Amino acid sequence: MITVLKGDITQIEVDAIVNAANTSLLGGSGVDGAIHKAGGKAILEDCQKIRNKQGGCKVGEAVITTAGKLPAKFVIHAVGPVWNNGKSNEEELLSSAYSNSLKLALDNGVSSISFPNISTGIYKFPKEKAAQIAIQAVTDFLTTTNKIEKIVFVCFDEENYKIYSEFLM
Template sequence: MIEVLKGDITKIEVDAIVNAANTSLLGGSGVDGAIHKVGGTAILEDCQKIRSKQGGCKIGEAVITTAGKLPAKFVIHTVGPVWNKGKNNEEKLLASAYFNSLKLASDNQIQSISFPNISTGIYKFPKQKAAKIAIKTVSDFLTTTANLKKVIFVCFDEENYKIYSELLKKMKPRKSGLHTL
């Protein structure tokens, strides 16, 4: 089941929330800053351990940490691409960020997950294009796993909320109960 909500991802009660992180994993602005602020120091401490092992998180990859004080159990940190007019494989990298987050969730028996609108803030990925990639990647992935039961796209702004809502309305149900564009 795929849903869309307008709101604050740090208040969503799911098994895991996805953080639109930067490669350093040390927090930043936007969603990343909010998750670190609300979740507390436990998230940063886990991120520092990951940095010690592997030196951060590459664009399109994902790592998992505790959720600290957040209502979720885990935070999956993924790094989306900065938009450069599509010249640096940004679409494939964004799809990889969603896919690798979903794979990590499935591998950790996570049943519900919420995503922000990855790369559409300061990274300037076109919102419509990003939404299509996100929904397609999630829809395709859900056909390959029984672990994930619910995926929620949490939109902070009205523009993204409208885009996701319209795209999800156009989806046709599959026999499995999942939807596709």
């Protein structure tokens, strides 16, 4: 049910992929930029509609859009926290980003979903701590439903891939 693979999240065939978004929802670098680039302008247009309605997305929250040209049906944009040495509620906010993504997935009939390593790039969240939080949040959520059948943690780099592989053994 929960797997890990090393690769490009924009190529994964699941109902929804999660984007490690920023609060502006207007694209950025890393996985956010890659998803916007691969999915095309439809994703950005949906994000702009959400911004016009609610002014972006808060840290720990998530919103859902079309997946544009991606093989998935939806992109769930989850905003993880910037690491501040654990002094700004980062662990709870990261956990919320995962659980709020899963709630949106459930609300939209998603049965398979892939996650990137949220907040571990330019937001500098420690990778091992982030992996533990991600796996715990997903595992806890799965105790509440049987409607999500497949969760894939997609790691772009070897370091995250090894960390997730060890934790999921």
